[in-house]
Amino acid sequence: MQSAILKKIIIIIMAVALISIILAGLMIHFALNRQFHTYLLGNEEARQEQVVRGLAELYENYGGWENLPPRFAPSRNNFFGTLRFVLDEQERVVLASRGLPMLPNPNSLTARPIYVAGAKVGTAYFGKTLFENLLTAQDRMFRTTINRSILGALLLTGILSFLVALLLARRISDPITEMNRTARAMTAGQLDSRVQDLPRDELGELGASLNRLAERLKETNELRKKMTADVAHDLRTPLATVRSHLEGMIDQVIPASPENLESLLDEVKRLTTLVADLQEIAQADVARYRFNLEPLALEPFLAGLVQQMTPLFQKKKLRLALRVVQPATVRCDRDALTKVMENLLSNAHKYTPSGGNVTVLLEREETQAVIAVQDEGIGIAAADLPYVFERFYRTDQSRNRESGGFGLGLTIVKELVEGLGGSVTAQSTPGAGSCFTVRLPLLPE
Structure with a gap:
């Protein structure tokens, strides 16, 4: 499994890296060529302007086009570059490249006017040279060096991307492989x-x-x-x-x-x-779908329950009292809540020694009604407290009849309270008593 995950992660990372590298390389290549082309065209335009100025000086020095000697033919002088011919103001050819069988189409050339003392004396026509023909040997060497540098950078980036992908893939796949091993061991019962x-x-x-x-x-x-x-x-x-x-x-x-x-x-x-x-x-756990939910005022409900169970507590010389901090109304099933309170009060009665006190407290916390049953019994050890709501869990491992029950009362309490949309918690101090707190959603006003 490790190799499969490792390969997939490496392939994904390398695919993203290579696509990014190729796109970046193409963008750099095209951008460089475009800028290089602009640079060469600028050089060619500057060269043509220089030729035009030279032709103006020739016109001025020789007093007109008709006085030019034959040695100034464009084909015999590299100074003229791509100059094809020059027309005077009467559209007559005064200079032309050697070997031209006929006058080229001026629309396929670049025309530049020639001025002497502010007056136009003619028009120079230059040939439109291909991009590659504009390159000098140094230009070609420069472009080749740049392209090789870009290619080398791309190859180096690809190698580094592979190494980084390998490290990242291992960092991601190793914990997954470890978790898979642990899950398999758990499935096998380990x-x-x-x-x-x-x-x-x-x-x-x-x-x-x-x-x-x-x-x-x-x-x-x-x-x-x-x-x-x-x-x-x-x-x-x-x-x-x-x-x-x-x-x-x-x-x-x-x-x-x-x-x-x-x-x-x-x-x-x-x-x-x-x-x-x-x-x-x-x-x-499915009783919530069968609950007979109705508005229930908790103060009279608890008062009646306390009054009903008081004789049982008096028989053991225990004092059972209700203390209402804030009245509250909830929407719940009366029978289910009765079962919850009977279980909690039965536990308090069972584990509180004679002469002790059991208090039922009613108050509100934001959007919840809080019912707490506080006793002065033997308490619950800290090691047992997290498990008191588990099925058949009893802090009294002897399971004698005097302590009674099967360890199911608090489990029933938890299932019913959660079925009503609430929660139940337990706090206890060994030798000082326990407090079980039930929280139920308040009925919206």
Whole structure:
């Protein structure tokens, strides 16, 4: 894979570089030729002007065109350059290139007037020479040197572009190859694999995200294994109890007394509760489509809930209070929110020792209603806090009946709150208590 990516990146960079180099070379070549052509034409015009001035001096020195000696024929004197012929004011040829069989067409020539003392005495006609014929040996050498320099610069630029493309391609392809290796390892179950030597760019951010994904997958895998063991434990214990009691009753070792039957019924209820919780979790993530959403004033709703659960708290000598900082109205499902609050208050009741206080706080934060349940219980260790909303996760690993539950209550809370469009967080200090905060969108006024 590395070679394929490397080749593609090199080809792309080199294609862009070569196209740029060729275009730049052509632009420089044409621009140079155009400027060189302009330079030569300027030289030719200056030469023609010099010839015209020389012809004016000849006219003035000899007193007219008719007095010129034959030695001044243009073909015999390099001074005249491309001069073809000269016409006087009567359109008569007074000078002409040697060997002309007939008078050339003046429209194909360059005409320049000849003035003496401000009066026009004739017209000089010069031939239009091809660009290549204007070049001297030095001009050709200069142009050849420039073209070779441009070609050499283009070749050197191409080589440097290839080296730069190779370095850039390796810099880009190496992290991609490393991430691909890590992803393949993760697919094979090696969740400890991580991307090393992350660059400080977008590829580095992608690699860091892949590392976080691997870490999350590892944690999820460990929680999955733990959940499987916990479910097996929570099912095995009541089933073993029911089986042993039934076998004992069949063998007439255990009497089928109301007390023993009541014990069996408790275990069946325990299994029924576990199955119901599992089913509720399975449905909670899609429950938002079945929620009966309606405007709900939280202050009277919480006051009624606190009043309803106060006898349970008083039985354990706990004080349950509602404190309203700001009233708030939300749009949510009353039954779902009741389930959320019952779970949170049940946990507070369960883990707060006798004589403690549990407070339900209602306030507002910008566009959200905030409901906080603060207890004075045993608290949650910092290592356990990030996982309290995971399925079957319990800080009490002994899983005894006194602490109760299957580790599903807070999972149900999280699923229901998120289904209502809100969020739930937990804060805790071991030995000082915990605070669970539910945030729900306020009903627009």
